[in-house]
Amino acid sequence: MNMMKKVMVINVEKEFNLEKSVCNHGFFMMLPNQWAPCSYSFRRPLRLADGCSSVMVSISSSTLDHQHLIIRAEKPASLSDSDRDLIRKQVVRMLRLTNKDEIDVRKFQEAHPQAASKGFGRLFRAPxxxxxxxxxxxxxxxxxxxxxxxxxxxxxxxxxxxxxxxxxxxxxxxxxxxxxxxxxxxxxxxxxxxxxxxxxxxxxxxxxxxxxxxxxxxxxxxxxxxxxxxxxxxxxxxxxxxxxxxxxxxxxxxxxxxxxxxxxxxxxxxxxxxxxxxxxVGPFATNNILMCMGDYRNIPIDTETIKHLCEVHDRKDARQVYDKFAPYQCLAYWYELVESYERKLGQKLSKLCPSNYHKVATSYLSSNTNKEKESTSTVTATKRKRSSSR
Missing domain, CATH: 1.10.340.30 (Hypothetical protein; domain 2)
Known part of the structure; x- marks a missing residue:
């Protein structure tokens, strides 16, 4: 078959960063999503126009100008024009490439210069x-x-x-x-x-x-x-x-x-x-769904959120912290949470091996941090004891 039929191209803004657009929210770690840390590319099955079949696609940035996304269908099957259109539509939704999404990114980054400096402004979602x-x-x-x-x-x-x-x-x-x-x-x-x-x-x-x-x-x-x-x-x-x-x-x-x-x-x-x-579907799930739909005003509150707020802000009321970024409270929250995760892990989420995804939780990271502190304190105390005995 014509190989060009298996390759699609989507134009993106010059500020667009595939890594930042994928590795910013827990949904990218949930199968069948697959981020490849070595190649900085994304891979997953996407549905075809018949509604039943799927094809594995890989998404990467153009190595020439980074203003194009290269979408490759890996399976050696014939793709119709309808298949190609649907694949593009799913990629646009996942990576938030609509006009509304671009406006949201720009306005949020204007309100949050720190997030802008890190290229943060999108939350990954499903096709x-x-x-x-x-x-x-x-x-x-x-x-x-x-x-x-x-x-x-x-x-x-x-x-x-x-x-x-x-x-x-x-x-x-x-x-x-x-x-x-x-x-x-x-x-x-x-x-x-x-x-x-x-x-x-x-x-x-x-x-x-x-x-x-x-x-x-x-x-x-x-x-x-x-x-x-x-x-x-x-x-x-x-x-x-x-x-x-x-x-x-x-x-x-x-x-x-x-x-x-x-x-x-x-x-x-x-x-x-x-x-x-x-x-x-209660308040937590509803806020997650609304966030995926593009309404960022209501932060999904669970124990993870409360632990983060207490640890970083010494308070439990998310509105007191994030309402100044309205209507982009969720974006501000996830920027901060991702920064916290990466600081504790000692590496970017995009560099994590999939077998370590389960570690990306405040409860897990906090308990490990406490264990490391206790271990360090024990070693220090032992050294002092030995020193004083001399």
């Missing part, structure tokens, strides 16, 4: 809103490591469903018969240990795309719960998938409503009410 919603649900009431694992299980499941691996289970489901739905998911560390050490790319033999609403709507709650270790989230995820599939929840209209009424005081309540009406 579509459905994936953002499900990942927001996966963040609730659990540890960061568990969230990473659940994303992994869902991507493995998508590959299994696409290959027809669970046909017997689905057939029994349709016939109201019982079936053995037990499939032991691997832990996230088992998964990354199975990756080839000789390459920066994750081994994708058992990993698919993030499942679509259509794929999830056809599953039983019990099967999804057991296969992906989701607990109560399985019920919520299937309900959201069914709402999307039967047309009761039109995600395209929801995004368009926000875009068209962004400057109106009423839009926030309308969209917030619709999101809050979804089972399993």
């Amino acid at each position: 579509d809103l459905f994936e953002d919603i499900i990942k927001a649900i996966l963040l609730c009431n659990t540890s960061w490591n568990r969230t990473l694992e659940m994303c992994q299980y869902l991507c493995e499941l998508q590959a299994e469903l696409h290959s027809g691996m669970h046909k017997d289970v689905l057939l029994a489901q349709d016939c109201n018969k019982s079936a053995d739905t037990t499939v032991r998911p691997r832990t996230i560390n088992e998964y990354f240990r199975s990756c080839k050490r000789s390459t920066s790319k994750i081994n994708l033999r058992a990993l698919g795309n993030f499942p679509s609403s259509k794929e999830l709507a056809g599953l039983s709650e019990e099967f999804l719960k057991q296969r992906c270790n989701l607990g109560l989230r399985a019920k919520f995820i299937i309900e959201v998938a069914n709402l999307v599939e039967n047309g009761e929840l039109n995600l395209g209209d929801l995004e368009l409503e926000l875009e068209e009424s962004f400057d109106e005081a009423s839009y926030d309540n309308n969209i917030r009410d619709k999101l809050m009406a979804l089972k399993g």
Whole structure:
């Protein structure tokens, strides 16, 4: 086939930085997203126009002028013009390359010179809103490591469903018969240990795309719960998938409503009410979803946020700290949080090995910092004791 059909180019502003546009928020660490620290490129499956198939794409900056993104389809399959258009649309959404996004970046950086000096002004998101919603649900009431694992299980499941691996289970489901739905998911560390050490790319033999609403709507709650270790989230995820599939929840209209009424005081309540009406979506998940949609005013507050506020600002009220950056409070918060993470880790998030993603949490980093301090204090005390005995 014509190789040019497999390569697409998107023009970007001269200030655009692919690393900063991807490695700025926990969503980039959640599979099937894959950032390659060695090549500074991004890789993941993206859907094709038929709504069922996916193709693995890699995204990198042009080495000539850095004002172009090079998108390469890795799979040797024919891409139609509709496929190419949809791939571009998904990349634009993930990296926030719309006119509104460019305006948001400029205005936020004008209000936050420190963030501007570091090139920070975008928050990475999924290729579509459905994936953002499900990942927001996966963040609730659990540890960061568990969230990473659940994303992994869902991507493995998508590959299994696409290959027809669970046909017997689905057939029994349709016939109201019982079936053995037990499939032991691997832990996230088992998964990354199975990756080839000789390459920066994750081994994708058992990993698919993030499942679509259509794929999830056809599953039983019990099967999804057991296969992906989701607990109560399985019920919520299937309900959201069914709402999307039967047309009761039109995600395209929801995004368009926000875009068209962004400057109106009423839009926030309308969209917030619709999101809050979804089972399993509370204030924390809603604020995460709104943030992904481009409303940065409401910071998703959880224990991670409180720990950060107490540690850095000696207070618990996020509004007292970030409201001066309105309407870009979330951008200011994530800039500060990423700076904190990188300072504690001693390296950029973009340089982290995927097997260490679970460490990017204030609770983990704080406990390790305390252990290091205790160890240093013990060594110092021992040296003093030896010195005094002489």
